[in-house]
Amino acid sequence: MSSVRSRGAFIVIEGLDRSGKTTQVATLQTRLETEGIPVKLFKFPDRTTTIGQMIDSYLRSQSELDDHVIHLLFSANRWELAASIEQLLAAGTTVLCDRYAFSGVAFSTAKGLSLEWCRSPDISLPAPDVTLFLNITPEQARSRGGYGEERYEKEELQRKVRDVFQQISSEFTEATWVTIDAGREREDVAEDVWKIVYPLTGGLAIPLQRLWERTS
Ligand code: Z5A
Ligand code: MG
Numbered sequence: 001m002s003s004v005r006s007r008g009a010f011i012v013i014e015g016l017d018r019s020g021k022t023t024q025v026a027t028l029q030t031r032l033e034t035e036g037i038p039v040k041l042f043k044f045p046d047r048t049t050t051i052g053q054m055i056d057s058y059l060r061s062q063s064e065l066d067d068h069v070i071h072l073l074f075s076a077n078r079w080e081l082a083a084s085i086e087q088l089l090a091a092g093t094t095v096l097c098d099r100y101a102f103s104g105v106a107f108s109t110a111k112g113l114s115l116e117w118c119r120s121p122d123i124s125l126p127a128p129d130v131t132l133f134l135n136i137t138p139e140q141a142r143s144r145g146g147y148g149e150e151r152y153e154k155e156e157l158q159r160k161v162r163d164v165f166q167q168i169s170s171e172f173t174e175a176t177w178v179t180i181d182a183g184r185e186r187e188d189v190a191e192d193v194w195k196i197v198y199p200l201t202g203g204l205a206i207p208l209q210r211l212w213e214r215t216s
Contacts, residue, residue: 006203008038008093010085010126012100013193014165015134017158018141019182020189024134025098027190028197032094037201040088043098044078051077059150071108075101075121085126089208094201101125101211102168107152110160115167119212127209129200132193133169134182 011028013021025041032039047056051073057063058070065073078101088095101122108118138155147153152161169177180192 005090006092006205007208008089008091008095009129009197009200009204010089010095010097010208011197011200012097012102012128012131013134014099014102014131015182016136016141016162016165017147017153018144019134019136020186021098021134023186024132024182024189024193025096027186028193029096031190031194032197032201035198035201038091038093039096040093041096041098042081042085044100044103045074046077046081049077049080051080059152061151067108067111067113071104071113071118072121074104074108078104078122078125082125086208089126092203094197097128100128100131102131102165105168106161106164107157109164110157115164123210123212125211127211128176129204129209130175130196131172131177132196133165133177133179134189135179136183140183 013025013028015021022043025043029039029041045055045059046052054063054065055070055073055077058065058073085095085097101119104122105115105118109115138158141147141158147155147158152158169179178196180189182189
C-alpha cells in the first residue's frame with residue numbers, strides 16, 4: 001500500500017479586476033514568512049518569460065493576436081511553470097498563485113470562445129487545494145481608480161467575465177472555491193484569507209489533484 005507524503009498547499013487567488021488580488025497575496029506572503037512557513041508566490045501571466053513577454057505586448061495593445069492564440073499562450077505560460085510549482089509543493093512549500101487557469105477560461109470565454117475549448121489546454125495542470133475568489137461590484141472597482149489602460153480593462157467585458165467566473169465556480173465544492181467579499185477594508189479581507197489559508201499550511205497528506213481531469 002503506498003502512502004502519500006505530506007506536501008505543501010496550493011492556494012490560488014482569483015477575482016475580478018481591481019478586487020485586490022495582488023494586494024492580498026502580498027500581505028499573505030509576508031504573514032506566512034513572518035510565521036516561518038516556507039512560501040513561494042507565482043503570478044499569472046508571468047510577464048518575465050519569453051511567452052510572458054508576448055502576452056505583455058498583447059495586453060498593452062502593442063501587438064495583435066488571434067483570440068485562440070493568446071488563449072494558448074496564457075495556458076503555455078502556466079505549463080512552463082507547472083513543474084516548478086509541483087516541485088515546490090512536493091518539498092513542502094506553500095505555493096500562492098495570483099490568477100490561474102480560471103482567469104484564462106473567464107476572459108477568453110467572455111470574448112466569445114467556447115468554455116469547453118478554453119478549458120482544454122489547462123486540463124491536467126496542478127489543481128489548487130483552494131481557490132479564493134475576491135468579489136467586488138463594478139461600482140467598487142470604479143471607486144478604486146477604475147479600470148486601467150490594458151486591453152481587457154473595459155466594463156462590459158468585465159461584466160461578462162464575472163458571469164463566466166460564476167459558471168466556473170458552480171463546479172467546485174464550498175471547500176475548494178471560497179468567495180470572499182473583497183469590497184471591505186484591506187485588513188478585514190486579509191483576515192478572512194488568513195483564516196482559510198493558515199490551517200492548510202501544516203502539510204497536506206492528500207495527493208495533488210489535476211485540473212478538470214474528471215470532466216475531460
Ligand atoms: N488574463 C487572461 O486573459 N488570461 C489568463 O490566463 C490570465 C490573465 C492569467 C492582466 O492580469 C490581464 O490578464 C487581466 C486578465 C488577463 N486582464 N484584465 N483585466 P493582471 O493580473 O496582470 O492584472 P492586474 O494589472 O494585476 O490587475 P488586477 O489583477 O485586476 O488588480 P488586483 O490585483 O485584483 O488589485 P490590486 O492591484 O491589488 O488593487 C487594485 C487597486 O485597489 C490598488 O490601487 C489597491 O491599492 C487598491 N485596493 C486593494 N484592496 C483594496 C481595498 N480592500 N480597499 C480599497 N482599495 C483597495
Ligand atoms: Mg493584480
